[in-house]
Amino acid sequence: MITVNGETYPWQEGMTVSDALKACNYKFPLIIVRIDGRLIPRDQYAVQPVEDNADIKAFHLISGG
Amino acid sequence: MSCGTKCTVQEMRKAHKVLAEYDYELGKVERGYNNRTLYVNLSDNRIESKAVSQEMKDIFIGGRGFGLKLLWDAVKETTKWNDPENEIIISPGPIGGITQYPGAGKSLVVSISPLTGAIADSNVGGYFGPLLKFSGWDALEIQGKAQADVIVYIDGNSGKVTIEDAPDEEVNSHILAEQLTEMYADSESDKRNVSVVSSGMAGQHSLMGMLNFSFYDVRRKLARLKQAGRGGIGTVFRDKHIKALVVKFSNVKGDSNGPADIERIAKAGLKVHKELHDYDDVQCRMRKQGTAHLPGIAHDYDFLPVHNFRYGSHPEARKVTGIVWEQLFTQGIPDGCWYGCTMGCAKAVDNFMPLTGPYKGERVTVDGPEYETISCCGTNLGIFDPHAIVEINFYVDTYGIDSISFGTATAFAMECFELGLIDKNATGGLDFRFGSALSVLEALHQMARGEGFGRIIGQGVRRMKKHFAEAYGADAQLLADIGMECKGLEYSGYVSKGSLAQQGGYGLTLKGAQHDEAWLIFMDAVNRQIPTFEDKAEALYYFPMFRTWFGLNGLCKLPWNDVEPADNAETDEPAKVPGHVQNYVDIFSGVTGREISKEDIIRMSEAMYDFQRLFNLRLGYGTRVHDDIPYRSQGPVLDVEYLSRADKYDKELKEAVGFDPEGKTVAEKIHALKSYRKDQYEKLKDAVYKRRGWTPDGIPKLETVKRLRIDFPDVVALINKHAK
Numbered sequence: 001m002i003t004v005n006g007e008t009y010p011w012q013e014g015m016t017v018s019d020a021l022k023a024c025n026y027k028f029p030l031i032i033v034r035i036d037g038r039l040i041p042r043d044q045y046a047v048q049p050v051e052d053n054a055d056i057k058a059f060h061l062i063s064g065g
Numbered sequence: 066m067s068c069g070t071k072c073t074v075q076e077m078r079k080a081h082k083v084l085a086e087y088d089y090e091l092g093k094v095e096r097g098y099n100n101r102t103l104y105v106n107l108s109d110n111r112i113e114s115k116a117v118s119q120e121m122k123d124i125f126i127g128g129r130g131f132g133l134k135l136l137w138d139a140v141k142e143t144t145k146w147n148d149p150e151n152e153i154i155i156s157p158g159p160i161g162g163i164t165q166y167p168g169a170g171k172s173l174v175v176s177i178s179p180l181t182g183a184i185a186d187s188n189v190g191g192y193f194g195p196l197l198k199f200s201g202w203d204a205l206e207i208q209g210k211a212q213a214d215v216i217v218y219i220d221g222n223s224g225k226v227t228i229e230d231a232p233d234e235e236v237n238s239h240i241l242a243e244q245l246t247e248m249y250a251d252s253e254s255d256k257r258n259v260s261v262v263s264s265g266m267a268g269q270h271s272l273m274g275m276l277n278f279s280f281y282d283v284r285r286k287l288a289r290l291k292q293a294g295r296g297g298i299g300t301v302f303r304d305k306h307i308k309a310l311v312v313k314f315s316n317v318k319g320d321s322n323g324p325a326d327i328e329r330i331a332k333a334g335l336k337v338h339k340e341l342h343d344y345d346d347v348q349c350r351m352r353k354q355g356t357a358h359l360p361g362i363a364h365d366y367d368f369l370p371v372h373n374f375r376y377g378s379h380p381e382a383r384k385v386t387g388i389v390w391e392q393l394f395t396q397g398i399p400d401g402c403w404y405g406c407t408m409g410c411a412k413a414v415d416n417f418m419p420l421t422g423p424y425k426g427e428r429v430t431v432d433g434p435e436y437e438t439i440s441c442c443g444t445n446l447g448i449f450d451p452h453a454i455v456e457i458n459f460y461v462d463t464y465g466i467d468s469i470s471f472g473t474a475t476a477f478a479m480e481c482f483e484l485g486l487i488d489k490n491a492t493g494g495l496d497f498r499f500g501s502a503l504s505v506l507e508a509l510h511q512m513a514r515g516e517g518f519g520r521i522i523g524q525g526v527r528r529m530k531k532h533f534a535e536a537y538g539a540d541a542q543l544l545a546d547i548g549m550e551c552k553g554l555e556y557s558g559y560v561s562k563g564s565l566a567q568q569g570g571y572g573l574t575l576k577g578a579q580h581d582e583a584w585l586i587f588m589d590a591v592n593r594q595i596p597t598f599e600d601k602a603e604a605l606y607y608f609p610m611f612r613t614w615f616g617l618n619g620l621c622k623l624p625w626n627d628v629e630p631a632d633n634a635e636t637d638e639p640a641k642v643p644g645h646v647q648n649y650v651d652i653f654s655g656v657t658g659r660e661i662s663k664e665d666i667i668r669m670s671e672a673m674y675d676f677q678r679l680f681n682l683r684l685g686y687g688t689r690v691h692d693d694i695p696y697r698s699q700g701p702v703l704d705v706e707y708l709s710r711a712d713k714y715d716k717e718l719k720e721a722v723g724f725d726p727e728g729k730t731v732a733e734k735i736h737a738l739k740s741y742r743k744d745q746y747e748k749l750k751d752a753v754y755k756r757r758g759w760t761p762d763g764i765p766k767l768e769t770v771k772r773l774r775i776d777f778p779d780v781v782a783l784i785n786k787h788a789k
């Protein structure tokens with residue numbers, strides 16, 4: 001299991017940040033990701049592994065509006 | 066003598082009779098100000114110059130602040146929108162007109178609104194505000210009513226203002242802006258030095274008229290239009306018999322705004338230009354899609370309005386996502402609505418051919434559509450055909466109608482039709498089911514002619530609710546629940562049911578249901594960053610105050626947070642984009658020579674924010690009850706709505722409300738959720754008023770206005786009167 005913004009989602013072997021965002025249907029381009037408090041650079045989302053039980057904060061910035 | 070409808074531009078000009086003339090000395094803008102404003106009275110054709118005091122600059126800053134100050138002094142507490150003493154004030158603010166930083170050419174328009182009866186403010190692009198300032202004026206204040214259609218012309222080259230009788234020009238904006246640009250420019254190359262403010266035929270037959278501000282596009286060789294949409298100021302404009310305002314100034318330079326430290330401004334500007342160049346393609350694609358990049362995102366996150374805000378997404382939404390618009394917009398042309406705006410999001414559809422109405426079969430350029438038009442005039446009406454949306458966009462613009470109010474009012478009428486609250490007898494035979502694009506267009510043409518059901522829609526949601534209840538016996542409570550207006554102003558295009566903070570972002574506002582004070586859906590409902598009432602209240606303090614500052618200074622909000630600096634993620638509060646906030650500190654100080662901090666930004670804005678709230682109070686509004694919102698913006702009204710998100714709502718009933726949904730009817734569940742959510746909203750009001758330094762009735766306290774230095778004698782008297 002992983003937690004993203006307080007909601008739980010199933011964890012999968014080899015899961016990356018991009019996979020986790022996809023699992024939440026998070027498609028917004030301006031998302032800041034922290035895993036267990038550690039900032040993940042945006043260009044690493046496709047390769048950065050996500051461990052089981054990770055606590056992810058995916059902060060969508062405001063745009064539009 | 067009038068030359069009729071088919072005359073040439075030269076013949077039209079010949080038909081002008083000069084009603085008043087005023088010569089003035091040209092000046093030089095110093096540190097963002099001319100230190101004078103222009104007053105025009107159309108009842109007695111008086112034109113005067115008014116001095117701007119240091120106190121006015123220190124406290125009211127400019128732009129919307131100047132508008133509020135001038136209007137406050139001009140009206141009484143009994144003044145209505147169509148009284149001659151109501152004014153329209155246009156002011157660009159001290160930063161407005163610089164060319165080094167993106168989004169720095171906005172005009173702010175202030176008036177008493179026909180829709181709400183309170184203060185309307187609107188922020189608009191185009192060249193008028195900066196050219197007005199470079200012509201020698203920090204604001205244009207128009208009072209009175211002309212007897213027949215007039216043009217006010219400000220010639221900033223020679224220093225002359227005229228009021229001219231203008232019988233023959235078109236009223237609809239896409240033609241009128243072209244005619245007047247040609248009329249007042251000396252040559253093709255001079256056209257960029259002319260800007261026109263106009264409304265349109267529906268502006269004079271509805272309460273939701275808007276103003277078009279032109280900017281001449283030298284590549285397309287035509288006058289493009291940006292809209293001051295909200296609040297019905299175009300209706301006030303036409304009620305005053307103003308056909309157009311025209312300004313001409315021919316010598317715009319990088320230092321025309323007279324900045325104290327141009328290097329400092331240029332340095333801040335360079336950073337954002339580079340960010341846009343480097344990141345826009347992978348961030349918001351503003352340069353290719355403008356705000357039309359948003360419908361797909363809104364659909365993905367369930368806040369795209371569909372069928373009068375019943376739903377937040379729809380399977381057909383893929384037909385109106387950013388990439389569709391990117392293909393329809395002409396690419397490769399810089400689309401900035403003021404010089405130096407490298408965000409350039411003022412996209413357009415060229416060579417568009419309308420299939421209906423008076424311009425059927427002609428080739429036109431359509432400015433937009435922007436997100437609000439796609440959502441309010443498209444998906445919210447069940448219309449997912451891009452051609453139909455572009456056609457509605459074209460006509461609302463040229464007819465001078467606010468696309469948000471038009472769309473939301475039409476969506477309400479459609480839902481009433483679907484629910485059987487009204488029938489074809491009410492619509493004059495129009496099939497008004499969701500998705501009926503041709504009926505919507507027909508209603509729009511009717512609105513322009515001042516006829517039929519279109520004229521009824523043009524009165525706005527608040528008056529339609531009353532009319533449908535009185536004339537057709539429609540259920541008043543249901544109408545109140547689904548009629549998406551707050552303070553009389555129609556909702557803009559975001560479904561707020563999933564975010565209590567955004568409900569406040571619509572309701573706890575100055576002018577009504579517009580998202581330009583606070584857009585908190587992500588922070589609240591997706592990121593879950595602001596879980597408590599205090600957190601939400603803090604957001605509903607900071608963001609409205611911060612964003613008010615754009616309106617005081619002539620700035621566009623978009624370059625603040627629709628592009629992000631590379632290091633934004635590493636900052637303490639990325640949602641505030643601290644790097645860009647620092648840029649604003651630098652450009653304000655760089656223009657005015659007045660050193661400020663980022664905290665000063667909030668202080669300046671708060672003074673004007675509370676002043677506007679008190680202005681509403683003075684006009685008979687501006688208290689707690691006026692911050693009420695329709696239940697549709699808080700939660701599901703109908704069974705179908707509840708059932709579309711049943712799991713979510715059932716979970717909330719169980720976990721937050723303490724109500725077991727098991728075995729209950731949908732009606733019972735809706736009722737339980739409604740009581741809970743309405744109570745939550747009242748608690749939010751309490752928290753927000755407290756944070757803003759207001760009483761529980763939503764009135765700024767004496768100590769607050771003292772802190773903000775707006776404790777003028779009449780303000781104090783007003784507060785004391787209400788305290789009693």
Ligand code: SF4
Pocket residue numbers: 167168169170190400401402403406407408409410411621622623624
């Ligand atoms: S960002 Fe868009 S709306 Fe804002 S000033 Fe630039 S072109 Fe105009």
